[in-house]
Amino acid sequence: MSEKKASVKVRNVTKYFGDFTAVEDLSFDVRPGRIFGFLGPNGAGKTTTIRMIVGITAPDEGTIEYAFSNDAGREGHRDAGMQPQVNKGRGVAASPRLRVSNFQDRIGYLPEERGLYKKMKIVDQLRYFAALKDVPRALADKRIDFWLERMDLAKWKTKKTNELSKGMQQKIQFISTVLHDPDLLILDEPFSGLDPINVEFMIEVMAEFKSKDKTIIFSTHLMETAERLCNDILLINKAKKVVSGSLREVKASYSKNLIALRVAGGDEVLGDKSLVENVVEHSDEKILQLVPDADSQLLLKRLIDSGAEISKFERVEPSLNDIFIEQVGN
C-alpha cells in the first residue's frame, strides 16, 4: 500500500582517528522496509559507522547515500517530499552541508551512550528534542502524550529525569528517538539495561515499525535477538566487513552441509561414500557430514526408497552465534 520509506547505500567508507583506522573501505546496503542487524565485537567500528550514517561525523573517504520516499504520509511535517541526499567525505564539492540536518529529520537515533538533562522536566526535554527535529509544537505534544501513555509513563510527564529509574529513563530516551516519526530508525544496543519484559516490549515496537514499512538498523551483542528480528545482517570485525547479506543467505553460506537424522535402517545408503563423508553417532540421532555439493534431497529420496523409517531429517544450519564466534573468535 505505501511505498518503502528509506534506504541507505554505504560505499567504500573509511574513517580515521589519527593513525588509527576505525572503519576501512566499508560498503553495504540497508534495504527499505527491512530490519538490518549490525553485528560485531566491541571496538569493531560499529558506533563510528552508525555516527556517520546519522550524520554526526562525515566519512574521510567514500559516500553514504540516502533515499527517502516523497511521502504524503508525513502530514504536518515541513520536510515532506525530499530529494535523495549524500553524506560525502571532506573535499567533495557537492557535499550538501547546509542540508545535512534535513536528512537527519528523517532519522531517529538511539545512541549507545544514553543521555537526558538531569534536572529538566521530562515533557520539556521531549519537546526540545522534537523541536530540534523540526516537529511543530502541537504535533510534538500529541505524540509525547501518545508515547508516554503507551510506555506507561504518563504520570511522570512533569517529573525531572533524576526522579526516574534507569529503565524509565531508557524508555524516555526511546520516545525521544521516535517523536518525529522517522523513516529510518538507528538503534545502538537498544536492549542494554532493559529488563526482559521491556526487551519484549521494545521488540514489539520494532516489529510494529517494520510493519509500517520503516527501515531499522540496530546493533546488538545478543545473537539470539538478532536472529529473531533481522532480515539482513552485517558482521564487521577490526574495521572491516566480514559477512553481509540476508540472514537466510548468510546462514546458507555458512552451512557445512550437515544433516541431523533419526532413522531406523538405511545403513547402506549412509555408507555411500559418494554422498556421505562422515557419520557421527549421537545418543538418539546421527549427524551426517555430506560430501561437498551433495544433494540432501537425493539422500532423503534414497533413504525413503531403501525403506528406512525416518523420524527426523533436518538440515543443520549454523546459528548466528556460531558464525560470530567462528569469524571473530580467532
Add this chain to the structure above:
Amino acid sequence: MRKFLAVVKHEYKKIVLKWAFLIGTFLFPVLGVGFGVVPAIIFSLRGEATRIVVVDKSGSVLPRLKENLTAEKIETKAEEAAKKTLKDINASQQEKMKRGAEQSAAGFVFVDYEVGAKSSEQIRSDLVSEIKAGEIDAYLLIPADVAAENAPFEFRSRKGGDFVANDTLKDALNQAVRSQRLTDAKISETQVKSLSRDIEFDAKGLDEKGEETNSDMLMGASFVIGLMIYITLAIYGQVILGAVVEEKDTRIAEILFSSARPFELMLGKLVGVGLAGLTQLGIWTTSLGILVGYLSTQGDGSEIFKRLPHITPLMIGYFLLFFLLGYFIFASVYALIGSMVTTVQEGGQFALPVTLILVTGYLFSFMVIRDPNSSVSFWVSIVPFLAPITMPVRILAEMPPFWQIALAIGLNALAIVGLIWLAARVYRVGMLMYGKRATIPEVWKWIRQA
C-alpha cells in the same frame, strides 16, 4: 534557522525560568547595597567608653584636651571638614554630624589619679597594674616640656585596636599641644587660624564639548559599572562552561548532533545564555535608573545624586553593547574549554587564565578612571578581552572620540568571529570524545583538520 531558534529558546528558558535567576537578579543589588552600608554601620557602632588616666606633667595641656573632646568642639571640626567638600550642608546632614560628635565625645571617661611625689617609674607601674586589674583602659603621660623636640607622649591602652577612638584622642591631643605651643610662643590662635586656612580648590572636569562636568562621584559610578559588567561576564561564562560540560558528560551531545549542526547548537547556546545575561543586566540598569531618578526628586540626598555623572541613554546602549561583546568573547572561550574537559572542576582549572584576564580588565578600569585619556587607557579600552570592561568605564569617565569606540567595537567583533570559529571546531570533535581530557596538541589537530 528554526532549529537555531529552538536552541536559543531552550537555553534562555533553562536559565531565566529558574529560582536561581530570580534570586540572583534581586539579591545582587541587595548584596551590593549591603557591602556598602554594613561596614559603615559596623564602624559607627561604638564600644564602651574608654576609661583613661591622664598624667599631665606640663600642667596646661589636660584642660585643653578635655575641651577638645567635648561634643561641641568635635562637631565644629567635622563641620569645617565637611564644608571643604560639600558646598552647603542640609539639616539632616547637620543632625548626623551632631550625633557622631556626641558619640565620639562620650567615648572617653577621664579617671582621676593622685600623682603626689611618685617617680615616673612608679606612676607607670601603678597605671599598668590598674590596667591589668581592669580598673582603667588606658593612660596617657604628657611630658613637662611639650615644646621640646621628640617630647614623648606615652599612650598605653588595652584597647589598642580601637583606631577610631585612638584617632579622636590623637587629634584632640595634637590640637591641644599645638595651641599650647602657640600660646607659649605668644601667637594668638585667631591669627594662626586665618594664616593656615586651606585654599578653596575648585576641581571640575571638562567634557569633549568643553563643558564642565562634576568628577566627584565619577569613581563610584565607574566602579559600579565596571563591577556589574565584570560580575555578569564571570557568571555567564561559568554558565556556558557548566552547560557545555553537562551535555558532554551526559552524552546528550550525541543526540543533539544527530538533530542539528554543531555550529547551530553552539551558537544557539551562546546566544540563549547571552540573552539571559542581557535580561539580568537590563533589569539592573533599569531599576538603578529608576531608583536614582526617584531619589534625585526627593529632598534628602538630592545633593549627592545631582553630583552623579550624567548618564545618557546612549551610554546605557554602549554599556549593553560592550557587555555583549565581552560576553561573546569570554563565552566562546568557555565553550571551547567546556568541550575539551570532562568535568566542571577540570574546566575551572583550565579557565583560570581566562578569569585572570577578566580580573586584569577590571583592575585596568581603575587606571582608566584616573586618567581616561592616557595612551595606556586608549590601548586597554581598544584591545579585545579588556575593552568590554574598560571601554564602558572610559565612556563614563570621559566620552572618548567616536572613532575610538568604533575601533573597539570592530576589533572585539573581529575577535569574536575568530574565537567562535575556533570554538566551533573544537566543540564539534570534543563533544564526542568521552573519558579523558583533550591535550592541547590534540585540540590543535582538531582545529587544523576540521
